[in-house]
Amino acid sequence: MNLYIGKIIEKISDGKYENKKFIVKRLKMISGNVHAVISDIADENSEILVALSVLEDKNKFIIPK
Numbered sequence: 001m002n003l004y005i006g007k008i009i010e011k012i013s014d015g016k017y018e019n020k021k022f023i024v025k026r027l028k029m030i031s032g033n034v035h036a037v038i039s040d041i042a043d044e045n046s047e048i049l050v051a052l053s054v055l056e057d058k059n060k061f062i063i064p065k
Contacts, residue, residue: 005024
């Protein structure tokens with residue numbers, strides 16, 4: 001998965017809930033590992049820091065078309 005700043009990604013739910021959409025705000029290096037700062041589309045004031053490997057897992061996140 002190619003991630004770009006400003007790209008919208010979608011977290012896949014377990015089927016009971018609607019998928020949540022996030023926007024990638026910036027990339028950050030922590031202890032030599034790349035992390036992404038993402039924000040919920042509905043609440044842009046909150047930010048979540050996740051490892052890039054988590055975003056690359058196609059069972060958890062996708063890029064909607």
